Amino acid sequence: MKRGVIITIFTIVVVGGVISAILFIKPAPKYYTRYGIELGTNVEITYATSKGNAKQVVDEMFKKFNDYEEIFDPWLAGSELYNLNHSDGKWTKVSPALLTVIRDSIDFAKLTNGRFDPTIGRLVPLWGFNTDNTKNWHLPSSQEIKDALKHVGYQNVEIKGDEVRLLNGVWLDLNGMMEGYIAQLFVEMAKQNDPNSTGFVDIGGTIGIIGPKNGNEPWIVGIQDPRGNPNQAISYVKLYSGYVGTSGDYERYIIVNGKRYYHIFDPKTGYSNDYLESVTTVSTRSIYSDGFGVFSMVAGQEAMKEMAQKIGVAYYAIDENGQVIKSANWDEYEYKK
Template identity: 30%
Template sequence: MKLIIKIALVLLIHHSCAAQPFKQTLLLMGSRFEITVSAKDSMEAGQYINMAVDEILRIEKLISSWDENSQTSEINSNAGIKPVKVSAELFQLIERSLAISHLTDGAFDISFAGMSQLWRFDGTMTSMPTDEEIKTSVAKVGYTNIILNKESNTVFLKLKGMKIGFGAIGKGYAADKAASILVDAGVTSGIINASGDIKTWGNQPNGEKWTVAIVNPLNKNHVFATLPISNGAVVTSGNYEKYVRFNNKRYSHIIDPRTGYPSRGIISVTVFAPKAELADALATSVFVMGKEVGLNRINQLPKVECVIIDDEGAIFTSNNIKINKL
């Protein structure tokens, strides 16, 4: 759930700059995308936005596990059978995903897609899964069983029934790629907001940086801090709207792929990083790792910062973040 970040877009009514921001909202990859570009007029902006949309659709076709003709689906259908040759782009995305898995001790894991849907957060769950059911559900999860061969560009899932999916990294990657296409086309500034996975570049046409407003989900009407951002990404993961409650305990929809149990203790993680792909993966990972381990890991990464809100509403930040508290 990525709902609590807001980008403050300043319309340049009182400025004489040639370029102005134009925004369009679309449904892409099953999610709400907002694409903002600086352009001289609406026609030019429309051309740029169409370029971004085409790139996002291309990425979706590459990584979709629902499209039986995608390379990702081919990998999954050959789990435990044979390696599958894939494009260099998909190979490198999987390679980076495994690096993040290693970095987070498995808190991030694209093979989580193989876990059976024991936990449902749509109101239909009536009882807690048993320990045995949860143990069985994670039997086919484990990034160390994803075998890459650089020489042949092949991907092999060792265990029959394994699956990979890019739900925790795909929209961030799409935002990065769309932004890259637009930069190459000469768009000097803009924002790709992929349902809360936000990639920015350049500044507003008036020269000011884009501004991120951070909201505490326990008090959604109050912005407690802002942060200027340019040529970077910000992603928030939250568990405050999708959860179940059993035996007076609250279980969130963010599951630890190592154990099969929901993460606890945190309600919101906001990560700032150079790329949305990395911020997307780390936001979920910090949830799973917990406050202390998560902050420690973030503090070791260059150009990466985070803001954590625990389940009591307390706010914690990484060492070097500079936010403007209101």
């Protein structure tokens, strides 16, 4: 359930590039691309390697999604995370993958003083946002939200070795970092196969760059206009490496009496905030490609600016009035047509 969508990756072809390729007689990498719907979101992986096994590597990545669903889906009965959420406060041994994402999420929760908090799990089904059926999306009563908030708080997560204990009835929802984690694993998998390979991994709009296009060109990423249609870009990013992700108020939301409520909740109130329409983050660390956007949607502009400087990310945000807000270092990533 991705909070935002980076809508497209495409190639800008210029005559000079074509002439250069001919002069050096160096064939462009042959890319293999596969699309799918995994973990409830759109996935695209594009990969090229001189080893000639691009299809095999990409297909292996797609096979891993079945394992990740069995690990991370909090609403799938019998999944590892579902079982942890229903472990009644007992110490529970977890897999390395789940442990890593829990640790990263709790560390980021501490860094943000709880404005990013993975223990909002009980709020999600309360609003109906745990399902793709829009008929289930609704505004809960204030009492229901108040009761759910009694079971929210990252301080209730304890970790000991490879065991985790959830106290006070908290439920984890790791969507705030899961896709970035998987994207990083796939980038590493591609590089292990061939350090000089190129391409990208796009999991619901969280994108990890394997290597520059054709070995030396940037990938151009379109940022969706939060008040436009899904194929309408408001700006573009150029990336040779790193990770990019978008969080926004336009994917899972309801409008009640003229007010928009969406699926990124303030852990203190149980409601979404009106500070921003979307935040796109460029980072060298995958855990920030998603987590920083979620934090910013909850915390607002000033906190977003301070945190970006603290952890070293670039951002492009749209405020509640539709105005663009960019970090000072955004220019090095922005692509202008």
